[in-house]
Amino acid sequence: xxxxxxxxxxxxxxxxxxxxxxxxxxxxxxxxxxxxxxxxxxxxxxxxxxxxxxxxxxxxxxxxxxxxxxxxxxxxxxxxxxxxxxxxxxxxxxxxxxxxxxxxxxxxxxxxxxxxxxxxxxxxxxxxxxxxxxxxxxxxxxxxxxxxxxxxxxxxxxxxxxxxxxxxxxxxxxxxxxxxxxxxxxxxxxxxxxxxxxxxxxxxxxxxxxxxxxxxxxxxxxxxxxxxxxxxxxxxxxxxxxxxxxxxxxxxxxxxxxxxxxxxxxxxxxxxxxxxxxxxxxxxxxxxxxxxxxxxxxxxxxxxxxxxxxxxxxxxxxxxxxxxxxxxxxxxxxxxxxxxxxxxxxxxxxxxxxxxxxxxxxxxxxxxxxxxxxxxxxxxxxxxxxxxxxxxxxxxxxxxxxxxxxxxxxxxxxxxxxxxxxxxxxxxxxxxxxxxxxxxxxxxxxxxxxxxxxxxxxxxxxxxxxxxxxxxxxxxxxxxxxxxxxxxxxxxxxxxxxxxxxxxxxxxxxxxxxxxxxxxxxxxxxxxxxxxxxxxxxxxxxxxxxxxxxxxxxxxxxxxxxxxxxxxxxxxxxxxxxxx
Amino acid sequence: xxxxxxxxxxxxxxxxxxxxxxxxxxxxxxxxxxxxxxxxxxxxxxxxxxxxxxxxxxxxxxxxxxxxxxxxxxxxxxxxxxxxxxxxxxxxxxxxxxxxxxxxxxxxxxxxxxxxxxxxxxxxxxxxxxxxxxxxxxxxxxxxxx
Numbered sequence: 001x002x003x004x005x006x007x008x009x010x011x012x013x014x015x016x017x018x019x020x021x022x023x024x025x026x027x028x029x030x031x032x033x034x035x036x037x038x039x040x041x042x043x044x045x046x047x048x049x050x051x052x053x054x055x056x057x058x059x060x061x062x063x064x065x066x067x068x069x070x071x072x073x074x075x076x077x078x079x080x081x082x083x084x085x086x087x088x089x090x091x092x093x094x095x096x097x098x099x100x101x102x103x104x105x106x107x108x109x110x111x112x113x114x115x116x117x118x119x120x121x122x123x124x125x126x127x128x129x130x131x132x133x134x135x136x137x138x139x140x141x142x143x144x145x146x147x148x149x150x151x152x153x154x155x156x157x158x159x160x161x162x163x164x165x166x167x168x169x170x171x172x173x174x175x176x177x178x179x180x181x182x183x184x185x186x187x188x189x190x191x192x193x194x195x196x197x198x199x200x201x202x203x204x205x206x207x208x209x210x211x212x213x214x215x216x217x218x219x220x221x222x223x224x225x226x227x228x229x230x231x232x233x234x235x236x237x238x239x240x241x242x243x244x245x246x247x248x249x250x251x252x253x254x255x256x257x258x259x260x261x262x263x264x265x266x267x268x269x270x271x272x273x274x275x276x277x278x279x280x281x282x283x284x285x286x287x288x289x290x291x292x293x294x295x296x297x298x299x300x301x302x303x304x305x306x307x308x309x310x311x312x313x314x315x316x317x318x319x320x321x322x323x324x325x326x327x328x329x330x331x332x333x334x335x336x337x338x339x340x341x342x343x344x345x346x347x348x349x350x351x352x353x354x355x356x357x358x359x360x361x362x363x364x365x366x367x368x369x370x371x372x373x374x375x376x377x378x379x380x381x382x383x384x385x386x387x388x389x390x391x392x393x394x395x396x397x398x399x400x401x402x403x404x405x406x407x408x409x410x411x412x413x414x415x416x417x418x419x420x421x422x423x424x425x426x427x428x429x430x431x432x433x434x435x436x437x438x439x440x441x442x443x444x445x446x447x448x449x450x451x452x453x454x455x456x457x458x459x460x461x462x463x464x465x466x467x468x469x470x471x472x473x474x475x476x477x478x479x480x481x482x483x484x485x486x487x488x489x490x491x492x493x494x495x496x497x498x499x500x501x502x503x504x505x506x507x508x509x510x511x512x513x514x515x516x517x518x519x520x521x522x523x524x525x526x527x528x529x530x531x532x533x534x535x536x537x538x539x540x541x542x543x544x545x546x547x548x549x550x551x552x553x554x555x556x557x558x559x560x561x562x563x564x565x566x567x568x569x570x571x572x573x574x575x576x577x578x579x580x
Numbered sequence: 581x582x583x584x585x586x587x588x589x590x591x592x593x594x595x596x597x598x599x600x601x602x603x604x605x606x607x608x609x610x611x612x613x614x615x616x617x618x619x620x621x622x623x624x625x626x627x628x629x630x631x632x633x634x635x636x637x638x639x640x641x642x643x644x645x646x647x648x649x650x651x652x653x654x655x656x657x658x659x660x661x662x663x664x665x666x667x668x669x670x671x672x673x674x675x676x677x678x679x680x681x682x683x684x685x686x687x688x689x690x691x692x693x694x695x696x697x698x699x700x701x702x703x704x705x706x707x708x709x710x711x712x713x714x715x716x717x718x719x720x721x722x723x724x725x726x
Contacts, residue, residue: 078687084677135677160687212662234692488713565713 059213060201065153066192068176069221071169071183073230074263074439080159080169080183082176086138087152088129091205094148095120101146105129108140120148131174132156157183165233166280167269168437170385181284182224182437184385189441192221223442227263232256232557236266239552240532241278244270247537247545249515252278253285253416254533254549256557259424259526261452262433265557286420287380287387290413291514291533294498294542295350295480297371297409299422301359302347302470304370307463310361313344313470319354326400330356330408333497348473350480350495352408359407367407368395373458374422374432376414381434381453390414409498416516420531423494423518426471427526430464431455468492472523475547484517484547486555488565492526493519493550495542500535512536517546521554522566528554 042050070081088109095101098120106113109130119127132154133141141149157172170181178187195218200211240252251271257264269281269289283289305311320338322331332352346354359367371377377392391413398406405411417435425432433455440449459467471492475484480495496516499508515534520526530553532546539545688694699705 077690078683081680081684081687083680083684084673135681158684160684161691162693164691164693231692234696559711 058200059198060205060207062197062199064195064197064216064218065155065176066194066218067155067220068157068172068192069190069223069442071190072223072225072442073228073233074226074265075229076225077230078160079165079226079228079230080157082155082157085132085134085154085156087131087154088133088138088141089150089152090120090127090129091125091148091150092120092122092127093125094204096147101149104144104146105141105149108137109133161230161234163280164230164237165228165267167282167284168228168267181385182226185383186224186438190221190224193219195219225439225442225447227258227265227436227439228267229265229557229560231560232553233266233268235556236553237268237270239549239556240268240270243532243534243537243545243549244272244278247515247534247539248272249534249537249545251281251285251535252533252549253281253289254531254553255286255416255420256528256530256553257420257424257435259427259520259529260433262421262424262435263439264435264437265528266553267437283386284384286416286531286533287382287384288415290388290390290415291535292410292412292498292501293414293419294409294496294514294516295352295355296419296423296494296496296516296518296542297376297412297414298347298350298355298407299426299467299494300370300374300376301355301362301367301407302343303374303426303459303463303467304366305343305358305362306466307459308362308366311343311358313342313466315343316340317343317346317351317354317357319346319351319357321353323353323356323404325356325404328401328404330404344470344473345478347470347494348476348479350474355407356404359403364395364398364403367403368392368398371406371412374425375458376412376418376422380415380417380421382417382437384437387417388413388415390418409496416531416533419496419516419518420529423520423531424529425458426464426467426492427520427529428455428464429461430457430459432458468523471519475519479543480541481517481519481543481547483543484519484550486521486551486558489521489555489558489563490523490566491519491521491551491554492523493517493547495547497541497543513540515540515542515545517542517550519550521558522563524566527561527563528557530554 067084068082071079073079088105090101092098098117102113102116102120105111105116109116111130116129119129129149130137138151142151155176157176159166159169166181168181170183170185171179172183173179176191178184178190183190196214196216197212198214199207200213201207236254236256240254243249244252249272251269253270254266254268255264256266267284267286269283269285270278271281273279302311311317317340318338319332319336319341321336322329324330330352333350341349341351341354343354343358345351346358362370371392376390378389379387393402393406393411399411402411421432421435424435434453436450436453438450440447442448471494472490473479474493474495475481475491481493484491484493484495494517496514496518498514498516500512500514501508513536515537516531518529518531520529530550532549532553534542534545534549537545
């Protein structure tokens, strides 16, 4: 081999080596560049995301359920309160023996074993086994130390008095959200604000001792002190329930209000049940149920006519046996011949003919004005969920017969609460006092009263006083509701017996009536105003079915509130089953 | 030559020519004028001084050890305190739950329907048919006793 060839080979090898080195250097440089690029991508562009991934694996965020505020009655008795309970859930990935665990849990949770087995084998990392179990049950399950079975803090609403005032209080759902009644209306206030705890956990998800990173405690909800009185509420429901059963009514409602303050002491809504005693109504009837009021509406016509000096209590009214208005025949409940009654007698005997005669003198606009002035056709100010304004037609849409039907409580829809508040105007000397169900909020032991709503005058004091004098005759033997009398006290009130209209608005349901009594007591210095309404009772008259309930519940409340009898001498009266 | 070597090799010379020796009277050599035999004097061994860097290192290690022990001890105390806190919190929560359960129980026991039921069925009470109100009669002044 010649030296020149050898040198050429050496040169070639050196060249190849350099090339390999260059290629390797390039590859390594490229790899380094890729690594640097990836590092920049991870650290700079997606840094926050990966930090979040890491935190999610290391930290667990636990939402702290706030304690829902209690509902108390006016004396501080608990009507509804929340207790801490626990939810039982499973992480099926950590369950080692699903069959055995289902066998153990089934009798404790009262859930069929196959259902539990299916849940424990589900392809998920979270499944509820039971919600809101009692402390005893959760302690029993915890003692079993079952793998994959865990607990979440929760709270549950309890009503110590059972169904007492249920339509008023409402109820909450599984997530402690108010769904009806006051629980719904004041949900934001009662619910409180959830808290949050961030804690470090080990790879198995168990919190590390001392690993609490952040803690924002839950803010418990505020409590509500209501105006209801538990004892009066109980008595009202008992008396109403007995009357629904006795009169075979479909349902009933009753409200007692503190005349001066408008604070509602009891509010009951019951529906008949074929399986026993009446049950709580599905909604708060006194504010949600609209019906034709009947003769209790005569208040507007009489007050307007008195204020306009059209009548006085002793004005003689020529009452015919019947009236024909625009082809429609109007008559009184009881047939009678033409007669002359005083205005007071017309009201006491609830004469439709006499009332229509007075309404004709007041005029359609006058009647309509006074109906609205007493609050019919508008909200009472209670602000209860689902409250109805009733149906009051403007004069421009009145039919030709409306001047006959409207003053006697037909062609108009009202709620029992509106009727009560209208008569409470008279009890307060002509001033409208908005009703109230909530006295104020309670935080711990601190009570924060709600400001009283604004009042306004409806009729002159002398009109209210005159009306009271006239209404006192209703609860006597000369009136339509002697059963409303409370021995020892003077009652002023009015009965109403109204037909129930067909749902299509064309005519009335045969034989279906609403019986009402509304009044206040003692008439001289009213303390209580109350209304009682029964749906399709037998007998049909408000004076026969609603008035006795009025006497019973108001008599009880007067004694409970230590209101002395107003009559002179010794008096006695019947009582109901009192609770306190 | 180092000063140490000089001390070993020339002790007599140093004695003779030392500043202090020059001032004192010369002693007569023992043994009839013969000089005493020389002997090796071992220098006293003095401890070697630590270098500053070594001392600093030892100090630093000691400080680190002390700090480490302090940190571990603090962490242990902290963990112990947190564990106690967690236990107390659990205890407080449990007591609150028990209190609320008792409140509910009180409310249930004082509910009107229970009171009526107990009164009627356990105590044998009955609702009176009539309630009589007695009102005081105002006597004339003349008949009133002093």
